[in-house]
Amino acid sequence: MSEIDPVPPPAPPTPAAVPAPGGKRAGAVFRLETARVEPTLAGRRLAAHWQRVTAMVIDLVVVSALSVFSGPLLALGMGATIASLGGRTVSPARAWAVVRWIFIALGVAVMVAALFLMAGRPLVRSGAFHLGGAAPAARELAAVELPLVVTKEDLRRANAQLTAQVDALQAENGKLRETVRGSSWLNAANDFSRSFGLTFGWAGVYFTLCLAWLRGRTPGKWLVGTRVVRLDDRPLTTLDAFTRYGGYAAGLATGLIGFARVLWEPNRQAIEDKIAWTVVLRDR
Numbered sequence: 639m640s641e642i643d644p645v646p647p648p649a650p651p652t653p654a655a656v657p658a659p660g661g662k663r664a665g666a667v668f669r670l671e672t673a674r675v676e677p678t679l680a681g682r683r684l685a686a687h688w689q690r691v692t693a694m695v696i697d698l699v700v701v702s703a704l705s706v707f708s709g710p711l712l713a714l715g716m717g718a719t720i721a722s723l724g725g726r727t728v729s730p731a732r733a734w735a736v737v738r739w740i741f742i743a744l745g746v747a748v749m750v751a752a753l754f755l756m757a758g759r760p761l762v763r764s765g766a767f768h769l770g771g772a773a774p775a776a777r778e779l780a781a782v783e784l785p786l787v788v789t790k791e792d793l794r795r796a797n798a799q800l801t802a803q804v805d806a807l808q809a810e811n812g813k814l815r816e817t818v819r820g821s822s823w824l825n826a827a828n829d830f831s832r833s834f835g836l837t838f839g840w841a842g843v844y845f846t847l848c849l850a851w852l853r854g855r856t857p858g859k860w861l862v863g864t865r866v867v868r869l870d871d872r873p874l875t876t877l878d879a880f881t882r883y884g885g886y887a888a889g890l891a892t893g894l895i896g897f898a899r900v901l902w903e904p905n906r907q908a909i910e911d912k913i914a915w916t917v918v919l920r921d922r
Contacts, residue, residue, distance in 0.1 A: 676871035684906045685864040685918040696858030697844070704840045706762050713752035715843035721745025722850060722876040842883055849879035855921070865921040866911075878914055885910025 724741030727734070782796045782803075848856040854866040854874050866882070868874060889896035889909045896909030905917055 675869045679867070679869065679871060679917070679919075683920040685862075685920055687900060687906075689862040689864050689920070690900065690906075690918060693856065693858035693862045693864060696861060697856050700857055701841050701844050704844060707840075708759060708761055710752045710755040710759060711761060712839050712843070713755065714749055715840070715847070717745045717748030717750075717752055719745070719843050719846050719876070719880070720748060722847065723880065726875050842880075845883040845886075846876060846879045849874055849882065850876040854916075859918075859921075863920060863922045864918050866916050866918050869915050869917060874916070878916070882910045882914035882916060885913040888913060 721742050722745070724738035724745070727738070782799050784792055784796055845856065849866055852860070855864075859865060866874065868878065885896070885908070892909065899912075900906045900908050907917055911917055
């Protein structure tokens with residue numbers, strides 16, 4: 639009697655194939671392939687600490703140079719950033735297709751408006767590197783005089799003068815508080831960064847578009863020979879670059895500890911790398 643091979647049991651259905659109770663559409667399930675790390679990244683040399691610091695210093699200098707340009711040019715760059723957010727498919731979902739076209743339409747509208755605003759306006763803003771002016775001169779208050787024989791009209795006039803002087807002093811007091819606020823090193827650093835344009839404006843446009851359009855590089859990273867890559871080794875999208883730039887705000891909010899992670903984290907991922915799922919490698 640011949641031996642009959644046992645019939646293997648049927649394979650269990652995948653989670654996506656399991657029908658939902660009542661015939662309803664199944665909810666989203668965790669898929670391992672969407673969370674994978676590209677094996678070819680293993681063994682690649684990480685960017686050195688000096689390379690990351692040097693690249694950031696160079697990039698901040700470039701952003702400072704860009705900050706001398708006027709608002710319409712910044713609006714043009716921001717429009718390009720918004721349009722670029724919808725320039726590449728990052729999800730097969732139907733909702734993303736709608737969001738893509740919203741980004742593109744909004745970005746084009748901003749760029750067209752910026753081009754109209756450029757007409758007849760200077761392209762370089764005045765006082766771009768003005769870090770602080772002379773101390774405001776003390777306001778001289780006019781003396782309020784009353785005659786020896788005071789009438790009601792004299793009192794009304796004196797009261798009006800005193801009211802105007804109080805309003806002027808309150809306004810001057812507000813300006814002085816702003817000046818005193820700069821004595822804090824954190825506030826002074828904030829004022830310094832604003833003077834050089836190191837805010838969301840040019841910095842956001844610069845770090846987002848450079849990483850997305852230059853394949854994970856900025857001029858600073860290109861000069862020192864490093865590059866930002868995704869952990870799955872897919873091309874960086876504008877949304878990835880924008881998300882990574884948002885990680886800089888998280889690094890500042892943590893008191894710079896988020897940036898210091900590169901000193902002890904095994905893969906030298908700062909907080910912006912953790913947020914954007916990226917790593918900085920040596921490019922040559």
